[in-house]
Amino acid sequence: MKKLFLLSIFLILLTSLAYGRPVVVLMTDFGLNNEAVGLCHGAILAINSEIEVVDLCHNVKAFDIEQAGLFLKGTECFPEGTVFVNVIDPGVGTDRNSIAIKTKKELYYIAPNNGLLTYVIKDQGIEEAYELDKKKINPKWEKGTFDGRDLFSPAGAILATSNGNLDSIGRPIKTEDVVLFEIKVATVYEEEGKIIGIYNKTDEPYGNVWTNITSEDLLKISVKTDDTIHITAENIDMEIPFVTAFGDVQKGEALAYINSEGTLAFAINQGNFADTYGLKEGMEITVKKGQGDG
Template structure:
């Protein structure tokens, strides 16, 4: 079985490799797909969105996700199953929910059975000692019910996803995450903009952190000149802000969670 693995561990340290080793010792036949380990530290919302966005492109298997600022605290450790047969392992901090709810959560369990964890569990590295072993045992065929007591899916922690606002043709948006190219993903879709007449070719004013600039709504980067700011639909069908051959987040001093205003001109 496949294990798709996502974390904020980075690749500078031994964390990812150690988790791979734990998984392979328990389930040598499991194939591990590293979605990314470049989620910014403690960025639970960004991790949740990346997990949900990439889910349709992953084989059915176990989805192991660890972005866990509450490690060692009172948050629960989870294993979930959705209606499509996918399994999820990670912290009960909202990280798994946007992905798991795409098909609907049919069963949730707290990871409480010591038989499916390492013998000694660190207070600060549940990825290695609790989540990776659970994912490996699930991949090896252990039934979900063996891992611990059931949890009502309605009682799982959920994230507050910001909603866009529309006021007199001014769109209020929020930066959801920034990718490694400096492109800024927004909580907007093409349909959101189409309904107020902001279509490809429209010139708009962007206001970020009190600073203003002009941008054009474009279909591709090729529609803009080098250095132009563009508003485009990204590969996951979210609207994003970019600079052709540049870094939008750096130029606009934009950060995750920041508000943006979009106004046609």
């Protein structure tokens, strides 16, 4: 068994030579105050020391699958063939299954099958799905509490080294078997000229408040750049300018803008909007066109 495993790794390494240096991107909720992330790096490099390991984020809120999913939204900027290893895994040690998918953008994502890949699949589509075969990936694998090191990282290394050969780490499953959570969308009330959305992400370390209100939603209530926006939330009832960039207002002034994900966001130029107004992720936010804009 060991000889067969070593032979398969050798063949995978030969394959990788023809395709250049493979890339594995890591995202976890481990934080950086312990050795966990470093050990995941080690598990990857032990299989192929030529892999380029990129750290996407390790400060995902503990167990927060939806936040992790949001962090993956912009990852299609990576080159084709990149493998993303995502370890936000409240069910570690249970019988939950783990998966790898290939998207229509030719990117690969490995994760627990817990909904973490919802936004990736929405934005990129899904071409193939596989369930991870633990013993194929790591013959020494045993049930425990560190699948980030013992399962997901080796799976990412093998997949990247094999140039995306999903058969090297598992067996095919129906794409419909990939767990998705319901994406919260903003509600547009066109006749009333308002939108009710959610504060769903903080742009750290700046404290910018990102919402699920899209630029298309704003057009439905006739809000455009250089208008003002009336925002109402738990601790806010105010009008602020809707501009393109932070420097369009004076230092210390609040602004609304469309962020890099195409959704409405709020900031203070060189300040912290979330802290200043006491906002917390998950809060409901209502926006209207400012009264001075007709």
